[in-house]
Amino acid sequence: MSLIDFSKSEITFKVVYYGPAMSGKTTNLSWIFRTIPEKVKGQFTSIATETERTLFFDFLPVELGTIKGFKIRLSLYTVPGQELYKLTRKSVLKSVDGIVFVADSNRDRREDNIKNLADMFKNLEDYELPDTPIIYQLNKRDTPAIMPVSELVDDLQLKGKAVYLGMASSGVSVMECLKGITREVVSKI
């Protein structure tokens, strides 16, 4: 649910990076944090376990700039991908404006991608948010044993949808995905 604050002339959107465990959601946010100028980013909050896996969520507020006198802000979140944290994922998705689904291209993660995507749609259905804009990042294209893009598109039923090929650890398609989802969420205002 976007927030339009006329007192401060600000519009804030909530964008969630969703996807299976270790698919690169936090890596996307870390890259954004490292890349964007100091003055436009807020505090990067990460709640991780001792093994540095996301436990609750990562949070990064970003100020993109001003349009027609209104500051455009994004609140970027990740969810924990592990099966164990199913309900935490659902809670982070509450009132979301847009989603970047980060899939892992490795063949051995095929089932995890499918399961996690179904879990996301179920949560959106529970929150009555079926029209939430979603873009898809097929990540880890630089690792061995990846699935061909066409196979991933078939598996996740992505034909005709916004799909980006990512290598988030080296920044490939990270900003493009952010730009893509921002364009989608502002069109809903």
Add this chain to the structure above:
Amino acid sequence: MEGQLSSLVITKEDIETIDELFSQYLVDSQAKDIILLNKSGELLAKSGAVTRESAVAVSALAAGVFSATNELAKLLGEYEFTLTFHQGKETNIHISLVDPLILLAVIFDNKAPIGAIRFWAKKISGSIKPVFEKMAAGPRQEPSQDLKKGLQDEIDNLF
């Protein structure tokens, strides 16, 4: 199933009313900070010494905690828990539901007894509630067509 609005619109007048109430309650209750947020974790208003940057992070975490607590409630057969309270050595935080979309976080130091914290949180929440009831009942201020068009046309320039 939980239906949601596509956006929450806050006007200048709403924020002025809330700021005025908060300033008064900050003195009366001796709270350190009062933070108002929505359930998606966006900061709506704040009063006290807390910086905007910290208040933004507190809002995201408080909404996350609240939302996670409500998943716990559902597992236990409750519809929702209406408040959560965290007690530390130096600082306490009380997070409560103002209306279905809005949360109030009140931060106290360790001198305040729990009863007083609950009393003030309830009182502040009760005073804020009519602002949101009025907001829900009245006509919504909508973004202008010019702004909507600007968002479509100029968003790419921000990257």
